[in-house]
Amino acid sequence: MHSKPASETKNRPIMILGCTSDAGKSLVVTAICRLLANRGIKVAPFKAQNMSNNAAVTADGLEIGRAQYLQSLAAREEPCSAMNPVLLKPSADTFSQVIVNGRVNAEIAELPWMERRELLWPEVQKSLQQLQEEYQQVVIEGAGSPAEINLRAGDIVNMSVALECQADVYLVSDIDRGGSFAHLLGTWACLAPEEQKLIKGFVLNKFRGDPALLGNAMDWLEEKTGIPTVANLPYYRHQLPEEDSFRLGAQWMRGKINIALLYYPYASNLDEFDPLIYQEDINLVPVHQNVDLSQFDALILPGSKNSGVSLAFLRETGLDKRIADFKQSGKLILGICGGLQILGEHIADPLNIEDGDKNGLDLIALQTEICAVKSTRRRSLNWLGENIKGYEIHHGKTNAEAEVLPFIAQDLGWRQGNVYTTYLHGVFENKVFYNWFMKQLGGLENGFEWSEHLDCELDKLADMFALHGWL
Template sequence: MPRIKRKPIMIMGCTSDAGKSLLVTAICRLLANRGIKVAPFKAQNMSNNAAITTQGLEMGRAQYLQAIAAKIEPSIHMNPILLKPSADTFSQVIVNGKVDQAIARLPWLDRKKFLWPVVTKALGSLQDEFEQVVIEGAGSPAEINLRSGDIVNMSVALHCQADVYLVSDIDRGGSFAHLLGTWACLAPAEKKLIKGFVLNKFRGDPALLGDATAWLEEKTGIPTVANIPYYRHQLAEEDSFRLGCQYQKGMLNIALIYYPYASNLDEFDQLLYQQDVNLVPVHQYQDLSLFDALILPGSKNSGASLEALRSSGLDLQIEKFKQTGKMILGICGGLQILGDKILDPLNLEKGDQTGLGLIALQTCIEKHKQTRQRQFNYGGEILKGYEIHHGKTQAQAQVNVFIDRDIGWSQDNVYCTYLHGIFDDRCFYNWFMAQIGGVQNGIDWAAHTDNELDKLADMFSQHGWL
């Protein structure tokens, strides 16, 4: 018996960080648990948190997680365009999983004629394959200055005649003004697609809303269909990280160097959510000597991140930390920064740079980007991860192999690898903890994530509209 094709559901926000990604994730898992063949879609995402498919193609981490929520294999059709900021006014453009340098050179508003066919083809392929597509917008559809180049908000909704739900972050305040103002900025044909308003991240007594939702419906004709509570979870964030944490006595304290263009920070979630570990993002000068370990994460622009370390004086603190003999771990861009040199002959980042010189490695930034999933035998177990980097690194004779000969190196107390996602694997997590005097209590993070997705879907089933 053929399955029923349903109208796409589209989640748009009054602002960035209104909670669109999490709501799409919740809906995907809720519908998948009901036996509906569902897929997520976001035409264009901007984030330095990326994932690699089994085909070696790059896509946004949020859509990758949404695919897992939907219980399907992640595909670049779910996020055909990914923008990765690498300077204040420049982003690398990923189209269908690969870097497109020609598109990146075009002015923002001139890109639509090239990218819109990519968007519609990807969306069409999902509509052909799945019963239900759940679409995520970007930013806000009320950004009038960007409307002519829109390929992610109302252009998509009109193209597929989606049922649109407009979300406001009520924790910020001003939600009813946001909802009314956003609705007022839409064209008549766009307003017809709005099926409901959603209040998200609500804390406190719902009675405090009074008759505000009735007032809003009177003004717009649109009902408020859900009041979603502020929900704490342990799922990967799209492009943010918890700041403000400080060193705590009596805890295992790990410093995470939070330089500009830091990327793929979600891979440290297993550290972030462990009760016996205090992961402290360090983004300005401070004494690092009291920490138990130091991590330099990936970077979308290693040269610019290195410059930021030097301008803040953190470079000297990192060099001083090495003298303590405690572990320093560099991942991808962090690996390059810790080495002797970063050569950039094509000027893809910041030109040639002298690294921190804490491990005898030399990296050349190349045009070709390495993107692939990998797995290794590590300590008698299978260690899985993924590569996503432009640099090709050579090691001097005094450097040892770490994990595998083409993926990582160590020298004294400095360990470096191009392999992302390794903390998701309990065998690596436990090895790392053994080196720094921590508790070896790593868990199966994939199973933990799956359980978190089910809890999220349960919450949405109680407070959502589906």
């Protein structure tokens, strides 16, 4: 009897769980996907439910979490909605838009949290089964911690998934925070016996210093649980997108091109500014309180999951007047998606999808209506003689007055004086746009195609994991 070729061999799914949020689950899954892909294995990422306002659009116009999009690129596979069947996008303190299989589902969003499982779990099962049938290896990411006892009844993303596919589970702890061995032991102890049997190894992540300092702690943990610590991953600095956080704390710096990024509530898709963050001659400063903006060279208003609430924040803090003063200086203002809407004259919200009707900052003659149907699509077009790529994710439909000029494309953006706006996310990832932007500021036109840079970063991450991981 002949054995199947390696390309047809199916493996038990690998699942990465964390003791806490931000333990490093996403990065570990990303590393494994690229490592296996580089070994010629057809691999796909999977996260049943993600909560993040950083989203991406698949080739067929469906919406998934940005982390799963990156993981699919790491796997060298085309992203699809099955990789993240449920996406929650917070738009208020106690409300999130629910994306199911890439599309908005308003009915489920209105249900109490614990009543959603009956409707969502079958979609998770179908997506997981689809990936298992199409790929040799599925690498699964959990969410938060599987030890949150209060959420177990409604779980569709942690141990429910592990049990469904009998995954080989690895539990990750952020040792940089301290208390790592207690986190691992306590999390394991909170699991049911049939769940504990699926745990194949513990992973220490973000370790700094001499490994000898760990002493016999790993042996002690194995004596308590019967589970070995299979990896001690170093604190690894990279230039890959963050899943749902942003780098705060930057301040104005002399000798740099200083760009202010308005960091209002529900700001979204902030990873698209990574090409600015990692350039040595640029200093991107998140602004979330009333400060003098006149010292900055440019001002960016990013996307928002709730433009009305973001706009109200600008008025409450007095930043609306700072932005108006900045316009008078003649320096460049760029609004992307929600930022576009905020800079305009009026936001109509007849269905109360966001925060009701609002008057905008009135810095460009645009009127926006928040519509029930959400636009989600990739775009590729010619601009300044070169190809520029990006994606749209927005409910708003915007119209411009006659005095407003088109920007990038007739239906994608507008400009009036020194105020530029666009619905196209990801513009800075294109060399042609980056260089145009820097030319306006008198800076270095040293841009490059960000996708190529990310690909190199993914290979470096895989190399690190090959050295310190268990595969």
